[in-house]
Amino acid sequence: MKVATSVKPLKADHLRGELLDDSLVLYDEAGETVHILNRTATAIWSLCDGTRDVRQVTKDTARLFGERSGLIRGDVLQMIEELSQVGLVTFDTGTTRDAHWEKA
Amino acid sequence: MIEASPLFDEGIKPPARPRTVHIQLASLRVAVESECQILIEQLAAIYGQYSTDDSCSGTVPGEHVIRHLESQGTKHLIFHDGEIACSTTNHDEVLSQIELLIVNHATAKLREMILLHAGVVAVGDSAFLLPAASGSGKTTLVSALVSSGFDYLSDEVAVVDPRSRNVMPFAKPLCVREGAWTIIKALTGMAEGVPAVRGPGERVWYLAPFRHPAAPAVYRVGAIVLPQYYPAATQKLTRITRESALTRLLEQSFNVRAHGYRGIETLIRLVQEAECYQLLYNDPAHATELLRQTAY
Numbered sequence: 001m002k003v004a005t006s007v008k009p010l011k012a013d014h015l016r017g018e019l020l021d022d023s024l025v026l027y028d029e030a031g032e033t034v035h036i037l038n039r040t041a042t043a044i045w046s047l048c049d050g051t052r053d054v055r056q057v058t059k060d061t062a063r064l065f066g067e068r069s070g071l072i073r074g075d076v077l078q079m080i081e082e083l084s085q086v087g088l089v090t091f092d093t094g095t096t097r098d099a100h101w102e103k104a
Numbered sequence: 105m106i107e108a109s110p111l112f113d114e115g116i117k118p119p120a121r122p123r124t125v126h127i128q129l130a131s132l133r134v135a136v137e138s139e140c141q142i143l144i145e146q147l148a149a150i151y152g153q154y155s156t157d158d159s160c161s162g163t164v165p166g167e168h169v170i171r172h173l174e175s176q177g178t179k180h181l182i183f184h185d186g187e188i189a190c191s192t193t194n195h196d197e198v199l200s201q202i203e204l205l206i207v208n209h210a211t212a213k214l215r216e217m218i219l220l221h222a223g224v225v226a227v228g229d230s231a232f233l234l235p236a237a238s239g240s241g242k243t244t245l246v247s248a249l250v251s252s253g254f255d256y257l258s259d260e261v262a263v264v265d266p267r268s269r270n271v272m273p274f275a276k277p278l279c280v281r282e283g284a285w286t287i288i289k290a291l292t293g294m295a296e297g298v299p300a301v302r303g304p305g306e307r308v309w310y311l312a313p314f315r316h317p318a319a320p321a322v323y324r325v326g327a328i329v330l331p332q333y334y335p336a337a338t339q340k341l342t343r344i345t346r347e348s349a350l351t352r353l354l355e356q357s358f359n360v361r362a363h364g365y366r367g368i369e370t371l372i373r374l375v376q377e378a379e380c381y382q383l384l385y386n387d388p389a390h391a392t393e394l395l396r397q398t399a400y
Binding site (some may be wrong): 022034036 | 345346347350351354361364365368370372375376
């Protein structure tokens, strides 16, 4: 299953974060878990503001790192999937969770 | 005419007068009572200057009480504040069971503190945290460091105050496994430890905590060192990212989860304020030289 490129990922609202050098330490107050994101994951997570869809997040990530969107699309999608699976991003409300995913 | 008690006819020893040893570990004060003189002497020996051996029984206000009773010469019962805590049929296990009870109770009293699974040594008021899993050689490395002049704070538990981020001594007896005993004897020059059995057949030796009379009561964390024993490794001390150090502290935390975000924040500040290293070593004596270079 892959996340649909049209959905708008949004940072989960039960997180507290702190920058540590190039990493971001996120504490999930709901699950009492800690996640440490590297520089790339931090950039992608930061762009998940609920206004950009996955396509736009990919474009903006590519711009940040001086890459071409087409080259990093798969990595960005995979990262958003992982962030979603561990509860660090959610998707825009009003649709069921299943609607955010499409078959690979 | 005095008649012999039927119990004595069955070979049961008349009760001896119990003896007491008073022990202090961190904020815990405990009196251990037993009729076994050897056990009391062993406890007094392994807690060194943190214990006082009384010839008569009795406790003082505020002290917890651990009582060892030998039942019919085969079963050993250990009571903690009047309730049975554990038992064994192996006399050699009694010492380790009591020592574990004391350590567990002392750590339970420190629930306001962040407790990390780490060896801790110090130079002046600057502490070195050595977070690592069981069996990774912490005690051996700590012994080597202390023998070369570092102050001893703990071989297993780092007690960090989340308000000040200072680390406090947790001077429990060093518990040395069989494989490390020969190395530690050679490093420290200590001829004797107190032998015991811990768990099913695991032979260990206890050594009294080293103490330096002029040592301060609290220390700031100057360095976090992730020790890794590799027999075939090239020995080196390298700087690591704060992220790596934080990950290790989280892995080796006993209770940071209970502190919520405040606990995580404390660990983040610790790695931000300290130097962070990985130590690959195959010889504890040489490893101390590498660490000494960072201390001065």
